[in-house]
Amino acid sequence: MPDDPESTKPRTRDAGATQARILAAAKIEFAEAGLGGARVDAIAARAKANKRMIYHYFGSKEALFQHVLEAAYLDIRTAEQALDLDGLPPAAALERLARFTWGYYLKNPEFITLVNSENLHRARHVEGSEVIRAISRKFVAMTESLLARGVAEGVFRPGLDPVQLNITIAAIGYYYLTNRFTGAIVFERDLMAPQALEARLAFNIETEMRLVCRPDMLPQDP
Amino acid sequence: MPDDPESTKPRTRDAGATQARILAAAKIEFAEAGLGGARVDAIAARAKANKRMIYHYFGSKEALFQHVLEAAYLDIRTAEQALDLDGLPPAAALERLARFTWGYYLKNPEFITLVNSENLHRARHVEGSEVIRAISRKFVAMTESLLARGVAEGVFRPGLDPVQLNITIAAIGYYYLTNRFTGAIVFERDLMAPQALEARLAFNIETEMRLVCRPDMLPQDP
């Protein structure tokens, strides 16, 4: 009995779809296990593709990782640009940016783990990416102009470094989420309970407002 | 020619020293490569010990990781307790805590990577550690009483959650350092230059002061 007839799956050939499936599967696997812990076989299985296809399309595990990272950065930076901060008063724009950042991390937990993994490897994979450099410039320019506008309107403190601000906005959300497991033990608290998440967001917005706004423009405490 | 006579190194047997060497080597290796990327052989080589010794003393790679983590947490929390914040005015005490946290991360970069790795594994290894829970309680109690004292003396805002404050203090230093590699690319800046580090510390202290102190107790801007 040569040739099993029932194994004749009508497998359609679709290069683009296979690549997309591999990329999506790789994102999950890399996020869950890190670059070192991720298994190429696992990615292939998750993508319902043959392992050989991964090497066919991406060349190596590391090159695949690079692709995944670039896509991830592109995604968050694109979403940020769509916030249209210019259309809002400075303080409201800052709050929108803060809420967006928090929300993005919450909805895309893989982003955080991917970035962590990339930093463990000293940013070796994004180092050469001109795409990432380009979108990053627009990202910094965004907060730069927001700060300038706030200062001009007299609501923000002058002299703030947009880079430091960006880092801080990211930090107070990112750290909370990436370290939520050890955090739950250290602080003996469920950090992911809905009201805990709400409380953290509120606390972060408060932190940012106090940092950026002129004291006399802040809602006064009793 | 049985028994090579020149291989008779007067190797002294010292269980404690060997264990310590293994632990130190493991800390470095785990910090550099993460739990998954760390190689037991590499740890043995770095410790100038035989791989067999690792299993003799620690049982498994994961148990060794657990040991390393526990020691790391014990170290930072012990150093914190030695800060003697009670002997300082509240604002000065807060600044000392901020400076310490930043300095500790800078001097002990392995701590950050270890914690990252542990969170990638959902805190599985510290979960059962009663030691960590115990010292963590004292850690939270420390800022709790600092906040209370500051409020009582009229310099701190009332109602602040000590856990949120602790998380924020850690976050704004930790994130900057752990993501310094991708950060250098995104922000096109050497984040580890001495003056960059100084600037970040100053920015962080400012952030914390504005968050915690009553606005009228803050040094006024022009």
Added chain:
DNA sequence: TGGCTTAGTAACCAATTGGTGCATTAAATC
């Protein structure tokens, strides 16, 4: 219809990895 390119598959490989069995040797105890 037949041939050519390329998507897709399966089996395989060499190197690596966490982990052990067992013999050996140094210190502690008697």
Added chain:
DNA sequence: GATTTAATGCACCAATTGGTTACTAAGCCA
């Protein structure tokens, strides 16, 4: 000095892993 116990070293698995060779077959175009 003999005996016991714990520390050390070497050689060696069994399983896994990133990557590859050799092959099949789908879709396109002449």
